[in-house]
Amino acid sequence: MHPAPSIILFTVLSGFGFGLISIVGLLQFLSQISTVNIVIFSAIGLFFSIIGLISSFFHLANKKNAIKSMSQWQTSWLSREAISSIFCLSIVVGNIGWVIVQNRYINEVGIILFLLSLFTIFTTSMIYAQLKTVPSWNNMLTPALFIFTALAGGSILLLDYASLVLLLIFGVLQVLFWYIADQSFIYRETSVGTALGFSKNEDIRAFDVAHTNRNYLLNEMVYKVARKHAIKIRYISFFAAFVLPMSLILMFPGNFSVSVLVIGIHFVGIYFSRWLFFAEAKHSVSFYYN
Amino acid sequence: MTKLPKCEDKKLGLLIDLDTCVGCHGCVVSCKEWNSSGGEKQLSDINSHQKDPVGTFLNRVHSYERENSCTNEAETFYFPRSCLHCEDAPCVTVCPTGASYKREEDGIVLVNEDDCMGCGLCAWACPYGARELDLVSGVMKKCTLCVDRIYSEELPPEDRVPVCVKSCPTGARAFGDFNDPNSDVSKKVRERGGVDLMPEMQTKPVNKYLLPRIKSKDSVSSVGSVVEEETDATGLLGWVDRALSKF
Numbered sequence: 001m002h003p004a005p006s007i008i009l010f011t012v013l014s015g016f017g018f019g020l021i022s023i024v025g026l027l028q029f030l031s032q033i034s035t036v037n038i039v040i041f042s043a044i045g046l047f048f049s050i051i052g053l054i055s056s057f058f059h060l061a062n063k064k065n066a067i068k069s070m071s072q073w074q075t076s077w078l079s080r081e082a083i084s085s086i087f088c089l090s091i092v093v094g095n096i097g098w099v100i101v102q103n104r105y106i107n108e109v110g111i112i113l114f115l116l117s118l119f120t121i122f123t124t125s126m127i128y129a130q131l132k133t134v135p136s137w138n139n140m141l142t143p144a145l146f147i148f149t150a151l152a153g154g155s156i157l158l159l160d161y162a163s164l165v166l167l168l169i170f171g172v173l174q175v176l177f178w179y180i181a182d183q184s185f186i187y188r189e190t191s192v193g194t195a196l197g198f199s200k201n202e203d204i205r206a207f208d209v210a211h212t213n214r215n216y217l218l219n220e221m222v223y224k225v226a227r228k229h230a231i232k233i234r235y236i237s238f239f240a241a242f243v244l245p246m247s248l249i250l251m252f253p254g255n256f257s258v259s260v261l262v263i264g265i266h267f268v269g270i271y272f273s274r275w276l277f278f279a280e281a282k283h284s285v286s287f288y289y290n
Numbered sequence: 291m292t293k294l295p296k297c298e299d300k301k302l303g304l305l306i307d308l309d310t311c312v313g314c315h316g317c318v319v320s321c322k323e324w325n326s327s328g329g330e331k332q333l334s335d336i337n338s339h340q341k342d343p344v345g346t347f348l349n350r351v352h353s354y355e356r357e358n359s360c361t362n363e364a365e366t367f368y369f370p371r372s373c374l375h376c377e378d379a380p381c382v383t384v385c386p387t388g389a390s391y392k393r394e395e396d397g398i399v400l401v402n403e404d405d406c407m408g409c410g411l412c413a414w415a416c417p418y419g420a421r422e423l424d425l426v427s428g429v430m431k432k433c434t435l436c437v438d439r440i441y442s443e444e445l446p447p448e449d450r451v452p453v454c455v456k457s458c459p460t461g462a463r464a465f466g467d468f469n470d471p472n473s474d475v476s477k478k479v480r481e482r483g484g485v486d487l488m489p490e491m492q493t494k495p496v497n498k499y500l501l502p503r504i505k506s507k508d509s510v511s512s513v514g515s516v517v518e519e520e521t522d523a524t525g526l527l528g529w530v531d532r533a534l535s536k537f
Contacts, residue, residue, distance in 0.1 A: 061408025061428035068387035068405055075292045076409055079386035083532045116530070132380065132491050133417045158404065189490035190417075196354065196369055197308075197485035207366060213344055214421045220413065224331035285419035288352055288371060 002223045003278035006059040012270050014052025019154025020045035022117035028110030042096050077130055081123035088116040121150045123248050133284045136181035145173045156262050160254045166240045171242040195287040206290055221283040230280055233272055241269025292385045298397035300471040303375050303496035307502050310462035313368030317454035321349045324453040334426035345425045348433040367502045373420035373433035374495030375399050381412035403429045417491040468496050
């Protein structure tokens with residue numbers, strides 16, 4: 001699949017933003033956070049979520065109809081994501097306002113924010129996990145990876161040792177995701193044979209192309225440029241997203257300026273991870289162009 | 291609404307005979323022509339007369355070869371690929387704006403361009419690459435089963451079929467109601483074993499394909515039986531051959 005920068009930035013930034021909001025919400029529910037920190041970190045979460053959503057807006061080819069994406073929540077995960085994110089961010093704004101005006105907070109709002117932001121990340125991941133056409137996405141590891149990526153990122157600024165646990169879960173899920181992604185087509189039934197109505201093992205080769213130039217399908221869904229360096233990029237991604245943050249947090253626990261540096265490094269790693277998430281994914285239409 | 295209808299009164303679709311298709315791309319051209327001639331809603335092209343032309347098409351014809359298990363020789367066949375108007379159309383349910391829908395009365399899957407925001411998710415959800423985003427108008431394009439022809443009251447009755455069916459010079463494409471067991475397409479599917487594409491995707495395509503039959507040894511002339519093998523010439527030609535070989 002084509003790794004569009006607008007979509008990668010959207011999932012990385014809004015994932016981090018909603019991850020941060022959920023951690024703030026959890027701490028608010030447990031009364032483990034000051035009112036000042038609720039305002040500051042909710043605002044940071046809000047900022048990143050909104051930048052992410054704006055980025056996704058630039059992916060649309062017909063932006064004037066974007067508002068209509070709120071209408072099909074009954075069937076569409078993308079629609080649910082749009083509604084859920086707007087709803088969640090409205091509550092964040094309300095919560096910030098309440099805390100500033102009253103100088104105290106309502107614990108129950110914290111648990112609502114925690115659950116709603118997790119649900120928003122889940123809806124984002126289901127946009128991809130629902131697609132049978134992309135087997136490496138079409139399993140529950142996709143939501144698990146998205147949720148724990150967001151929680152790990154969101155926890156780095158606010159938690160010290162607990163963030164190590166979340167990072168560790170993220171690291172395990174990431175390796176597992178790559179492992180399964182490498183296997184996915186072995187366990188699936190699709191081949192050029194089934195694509196053309198034959199049996200799976202029918203020996204068929206394309207001898208001429210259907211069109212003389214590239215087209216939308218090839219650019220969007222038969223993206224192969226990336227796969228050449230995929231393994232190297234996986235190492236870079238894993239080092240930046242997991243190994244370095246783990247080491248730095250262990251060396252400087254509770255050091256806020258180190259946490260900020262860790263977030264920066266972690267972002268780079270997650271960006272590469274999401275780039276691979278798209279670039280390595282193989283869509284079933286590519287069988288017609290075998 | 292992007293909810294799929296529980297049952298359709300009709301299941302209109304195409305039956306495509308790969309045994310008969312000669313890969314002329316006539317359906318591709320006529321489809322492009324018909325769907326670009328009706329006012330604003332065009333299938334756009336970029337750089338159509340320059341280097342690197344790209345354009346939107348609702349139908350593409352691929353070319354494949356496979357080994358004939360009987361004669362051990364390669365056989366080519368052509369494969370027109372377009373929307374299959376699936377019963378469980380994943381492109382419809384993923385649509386966030388309600389632009390994609392499946393009609394209850396005849397099962398045709400359509401895009402309401404006035405609602406489409408061009409996110410491209412439906413194209414990702416389609417296993418068959420049947421949807422293409424129009425890069426000029428920014429909305430998703432797909433086969434309409436020529437809904438503006440088949441119900442037209444202005445066209446003569448014999449023209450009220452999809453234009454790809456009408457234009458196919460070999461009759462490789464048939465149009466009909468797959469819900470009616472007595473329709474021509476249903477009969478042909480039964481007689482010749484019409485198949486689904488990628489049944490494992492559980493989309494329940496309405497369109498069916500008839501696969502190329504494996505030709506027997508008698509019905510095809512093998513390459514060797516037609517082309518002479520290189521042998522030494524005799525007589526006058528032999529003398530010329532030997533004389534020229536000396537130099």
